[in-house]
Amino acid sequence: MTVFLVIIVLALLAVTGWQMSKIFELSKGPSADSSEIANDNDNRQQAKLMLWFMIFIYVGMAYSFWQWSKLYLPEAASEHGNEVDTLMFISIGLIMVVQVITQALLHWFAYKYQGKKGQRALFFADNDKLEFIWTIIPVITLAGLIIYGLFTWSDIMNISEDNDPIVIEIYAKQFSWQARYAGEDNTLGEANVRFIEGVNTVGINENDPYADDDKITTELHLPVGKEVLFKFRSQDVLHSAYFPHFRAQMNVVPGMVTQFAFTPDITTEEMRNSEYMVDKVKTINEIRKDNSQILMAEGESPLDSYEFDYFLLCNKICGDAHYNMQMKIIVESEEDYNDWLSEQDTFATTMESVE
Amino acid sequence: MSAIATSPAHDHHDDHGHHHKQTFITKYIFSTDHKMIAKQFLITGILMGIVGIMMSVLFRMQLAWPEESFMIFEWLLGDKWAPNGVMTPSIYLALVTIHGTIMVFFVLTAGLSGTFSNLLIPLQIGARDMASGFMNMISYWLFFLSSIIMLSSLFIESGPASAGWTIYPPLSALPQAIGGSGMGMTLWLVSMAIFIASSLIGSLNYIVTVINLRTTGMSMMRLPLTIWAFFITAVIGVVSFPVLLSAALLLIMDRSFGTSFFLSDIYIQGEVLSHQGGSPVLFEHLFWFLGHPEVYIVILPAMGIVSEVLATNSRKPIFGYRAMVASILAIAFLSTIVWGHHMFVSGMNPFLGSVFTFTTLLIAIPSAVKAFNWITTLWKGNLQMNPAMLFSIGFVSTFITGGLTGIILGDSTLDINVHDTYFVIAHFHLVMGISAIYGLLAGVYHWFPKMFGRMMNKNLGYVHFWITAVGAYGVFFPMHFIGLAGLPRRYYTNTAFPYFDDLADVNVIITIFALITAAVQVVFLWNFFSSIFFGKKATQNPWNSTTLEWTTPVEHIHGNWPGAIPSVYRWSYDYSKMNLEGTDYVIPGQDYIPQNVPLQDHEEELNH
Numbered sequence: 001m002t003v004f005l006v007i008i009v010l011a012l013l014a015v016t017g018w019q020m021s022k023i024f025e026l027s028k029g030p031s032a033d034s035s036e037i038a039n040d041n042d043n044r045q046q047a048k049l050m051l052w053f054m055i056f057i058y059v060g061m062a063y064s065f066w067q068w069s070k071l072y073l074p075e076a077a078s079e080h081g082n083e084v085d086t087l088m089f090i091s092i093g094l095i096m097v098v099q100v101i102t103q104a105l106l107h108w109f110a111y112k113y114q115g116k117k118g119q120r121a122l123f124f125a126d127n128d129k130l131e132f133i134w135t136i137i138p139v140i141t142l143a144g145l146i147i148y149g150l151f152t153w154s155d156i157m158n159i160s161e162d163n164d165p166i167v168i169e170i171y172a173k174q175f176s177w178q179a180r181y182a183g184e185d186n187t188l189g190e191a192n193v194r195f196i197e198g199v200n201t202v203g204i205n206e207n208d209p210y211a212d213d214d215k216i217t218t219e220l221h222l223p224v225g226k227e228v229l230f231k232f233r234s235q236d237v238l239h240s241a242y243f244p245h246f247r248a249q250m251n252v253v254p255g256m257v258t259q260f261a262f263t264p265d266i267t268t269e270e271m272r273n274s275e276y277m278v279d280k281v282k283t284i285n286e287i288r289k290d291n292s293q294i295l296m297a298e299g300e301s302p303l304d305s306y307e308f309d310y311f312l313l314c315n316k317i318c319g320d321a322h323y324n325m326q327m328k329i330i331v332e333s334e335e336d337y338n339d340w341l342s343e344q345d346t347f348a349t350t351m352e353s354v355e
Numbered sequence: 356m357s358a359i360a361t362s363p364a365h366d367h368h369d370d371h372g373h374h375h376k377q378t379f380i381t382k383y384i385f386s387t388d389h390k391m392i393a394k395q396f397l398i399t400g401i402l403m404g405i406v407g408i409m410m411s412v413l414f415r416m417q418l419a420w421p422e423e424s425f426m427i428f429e430w431l432l433g434d435k436w437a438p439n440g441v442m443t444p445s446i447y448l449a450l451v452t453i454h455g456t457i458m459v460f461f462v463l464t465a466g467l468s469g470t471f472s473n474l475l476i477p478l479q480i481g482a483r484d485m486a487s488g489f490m491n492m493i494s495y496w497l498f499f500l501s502s503i504i505m506l507s508s509l510f511i512e513s514g515p516a517s518a519g520w521t522i523y524p525p526l527s528a529l530p531q532a533i534g535g536s537g538m539g540m541t542l543w544l545v546s547m548a549i550f551i552a553s554s555l556i557g558s559l560n561y562i563v564t565v566i567n568l569r570t571t572g573m574s575m576m577r578l579p580l581t582i583w584a585f586f587i588t589a590v591i592g593v594v595s596f597p598v599l600l601s602a603a604l605l606l607i608m609d610r611s612f613g614t615s616f617f618l619s620d621i622y623i624q625g626e627v628l629s630h631q632g633g634s635p636v637l638f639e640h641l642f643w644f645l646g647h648p649e650v651y652i653v654i655l656p657a658m659g660i661v662s663e664v665l666a667t668n669s670r671k672p673i674f675g676y677r678a679m680v681a682s683i684l685a686i687a688f689l690s691t692i693v694w695g696h697h698m699f700v701s702g703m704n705p706f707l708g709s710v711f712t713f714t715t716l717l718i719a720i721p722s723a724v725k726a727f728n729w730i731t732t733l734w735k736g737n738l739q740m741n742p743a744m745l746f747s748i749g750f751v752s753t754f755i756t757g758g759l760t761g762i763i764l765g766d767s768t769l770d771i772n773v774h775d776t777y778f779v780i781a782h783f784h785l786v787m788g789i790s791a792i793y794g795l796l797a798g799v800y801h802w803f804p805k806m807f808g809r810m811m812n813k814n815l816g817y818v819h820f821w822i823t824a825v826g827a828y829g830v831f832f833p834m835h836f837i838g839l840a841g842l843p844r845r846y847y848t849n850t851a852f853p854y855f856d857d858l859a860d861v862n863v864i865i866t867i868f869a870l871i872t873a874a875v876q877v878v879f880l881w882n883f884f885s886s887i888f889f890g891k892k893a894t895q896n897p898w899n900s901t902t903l904e905w906t907t908p909v910e911h912i913h914g915n916w917p918g919a920i921p922s923v924y925r926w927s928y929d930y931s932k933m934n935l936e937g938t939d940y941v942i943p944g945q946d947y948i949p950q951n952v953p954l955q956d957h958e959e960e961l962n963h
Binding site for chain 2: 012013016034042045046047049057060061071073083087094099102103106107110123131134135138152154156158173192194196203235237240247249250254255256258287304306315316318320321322326
């Protein structure tokens with residue numbers, strides 16, 4: 001399909017070149033004026049190119065949507081995510097309508113009203129009615145979007161602790177993530193970078209009884225259908241915890257604790273088996289196979305084949321290895337989740353094992 | 356002196372016979388003439404633009420062909436930053452950072468506003484010069500000094516600033532966190548502090564000049580929209596740049612004097628720092644209190660230039676002059692209360708997010724009014740397709756395309772998932788990067804005859820426009836889609852995530868368009884510099900324009916007009932105005948009436 005795009009671009013460039021050469025020819029004629037001010041010939045040529053450019057924009061937009069819409073993230077894997085996507089699609093639809101209409105008017109007028117000697121422009125300086133109409137239409141549309149958006153926003157961001165969400169701390173440092181589960185009491189032990197020492201790498205207060213059952217892991221496991229409240233903490237610079245598949249993101253700020261809550265509702269297994277993901281992984285593995293062949297020809301080791309997993313990535317510039325700061329996320333049944341969690345060491349055992 | 360003159364028509368410049376002799380230094384270097392200072396700003400801006408665009412070409416190549424070896428990397432970046440021609444992550448981040456800084460501040464603030472405010476304010480309002488020529492000169496030289504310091508930071512051992520152009524602490528405050536936060540960051544901050552001083556001195560001068568030095572009859576509602584735009588831009592600059600200066604000063608103190616304005620609870624390289632109680636979020640507030648108005652500082656002058664060029668070349672008055680002025684004022688006011696939309700997920704209170712969503716989406720209203728008014732200006736015109744006109748039409752196109760996605764980013768709910776992705780890059784490059792550059796280029800093509808007394812080659816202008824227009828969309832439209840796929844910005848390579856492997860070919864397409872677009876700018880540079888010396892001699896009013904700058908002689912003289920300053924009798928958009936009987940133009944056979952022409956017989960007096 002890239003070939004198709006390249007052909008279109010080349011064709012349009014060719015048309016441009018052809019029109020250009022005509023301009024040059026015309027400007028070299030015996031009657032050529034050298035004023036460097038557009039004459040009727042220029043106006044005609046350039047107006048035509050405006051029309052071609054309009055076609056380029058529309059073909060380009062159509063191609064982009066047709067070819068790259070599938071790059072949009074898969075179905076949201078969290079409960080609030082579907083609301084975000086609905087609002088996103090409404091907004092994209094709306095702006096594309098405005099885009100298609102206004103670009104057409106702009107370029108069509110540029111073509112239609114090309115300058116000619118003797119043609120008179122219309123002295124049209126004001127029209128209160130028209131201006132009122134195109135002030136009020138955006139007002140109404142935007143009011144709708146604002147209201148919809150704000151309701152969704154407060155739904156997502158106002159965290160109620162009534163549902164007793166699972167509390168997990170996401171701990172960021174250059175260039176890795178860790179998760180701290182609050183344990184049976186569902187309360188995180190006190191923590192501060194000043195407690196960091198030896199194996200106590202995330203700075204937990206050993207004397208806080210709430211800390212004993214905390215569990216620190218390098219993989220994030222989440223039970224499906226249960227609300228999770230994330231508390232974010234950074235030990236060095238700003239990071240941003242971005243969970244693209246869950247439509248969730250929050251900056252991680254040294255010196256303060258930020259939070260975000262969501263309920264994952266599609267397990268890793270279900271997502272892997274979704275039609276979208278099967279297709280995507282297949283495409284990716286084909287690409288990787290091709291790349292591997294090139295690598296092997298150069299005597300390097302081939303790439304591993306890819307299997308989908310959710311991930312958390314850093315989305316705020318944090319240093320040289322910012323591009324590779326990630327953590328695997330696994331969404332599973334509550335049973336599997338509990339099994340996995342029970343295998344993890346508590347903070348107390350970790351500390352004892354050292355002493 | 357002239358700042359306090361209440362009646363500019365009778366100021367002391369009228370006796371013009373005895374011109375004092377100028378040396379090379381007073382004429383070309385330490386000049387206090389606004390026309391020369393404008394050219395100094397323009398050429399410095401263009402040189403900085405070459406550096407900024409070259410940087411983007413380098414990191415686009417890395418993004419399309421990650422970790423591949425290129426001779427040009429080794430040649431330009433050297434062995435340390437590109438061993439065996441492979442770009443390192445540190446220099447990648449440095450290039451991204453300095454590209455942003457140079458383009459936003461040095462090209463689109465100083466290069467655009469500095470050039471055209473200086474050139475056009477005195478000429479279009481009918482003044483001999485700026486209120487203070489000396490301050491104007493200081494403004495340019497401070498800008499020059501800050502450019503030199505910024506460029507010098509490219510050559511130091513620990514590398515230039517590389518914490519992103521937004522320089523969020525703690526990353527920008529701690530040399531332990533990233534190499535560029537050492538000497539490079541110090542130079543960045545010093546350079547920006549000087550830049551802010553330059554910008555403030557310039558802005559105050561523009562404001563005073565517009566308020567005090569308008570010629571007889573030039574009421575505020577007769578000003579060309581260019582002047583309105585420059586005037587309000589200067590006001591926004593004066594309101595918001597000092598806040599950036601305070602942020603920079605506090606950051607300097609955190610870095611060098613052990614204070615804790617932005618730093619708290621930090622453990623890095625095996626030790627806990629003593630900083631306690633500061634907040635990086637405070638820095639974000641201070642930064643964006645300038646940072647957001649800054650994008651309007653960039654785009655408003657372009658809007659003014661485009662309004663002027665569209666009207667002139669459509670041979671029609673700008674549609675809805677009052678609405679255009681009102682929307683400039685509305686945008687300026689709203690621009691200072693929307694900064695929080697850069698911080699929806701910064702950890703600030705979600706209620707604040709709601710407020711900022713509301714104010715942000717309000718800005719779409721005056722912006723929409725402007726876009727519709729420009730389109731209506733073309734309607735039933737007699738369009739003269741000069742290169743400046745093409746760039747102005749291109750401006751409206753990219754401004755709409757880029758502006759519309761602002762509706763998505765300004766909505767806090769939607770911002771959660773596209774924040775800091777390539778969707779943002781696509782949005783702001785189209786709406787303020789490309790659009791503002793089109794405004795700048797439209798201004799250069801349109802006022803080149805005024806600046807240099809010669810014409811630029813129009814055919815080269817056409818080639819330049821069309822390839823740039825196709826290329827700019829080719830670069831930035833596909834970026835929306837990889838952004839919606841969740842691809843973060845400022846990643847040195849995306850290969851660490853196999854999930855993004857299928858976006859690689861889009862990145863190649865983008866880079867190819869970027870290379871073509873950057874290459875065609877050479878056509879512009881050739882056209883610009885060769886036309887200064889060899890261009891066809893310009894006539895006094897090549898575009899048949901109504902504004903006062905075209906009543907001055909082609910050869911520049913100190914004081915602008917050889918005789919008395921012209922008086923103004925009408926607004927600046929009397930294009931194709933018909934006489935009372937509707938048989939011919941007001942001035943028979945001439946489709947424009949310059950502002951200094953008194954009301955004619957058979958002419959209806961309109962109240963715009």
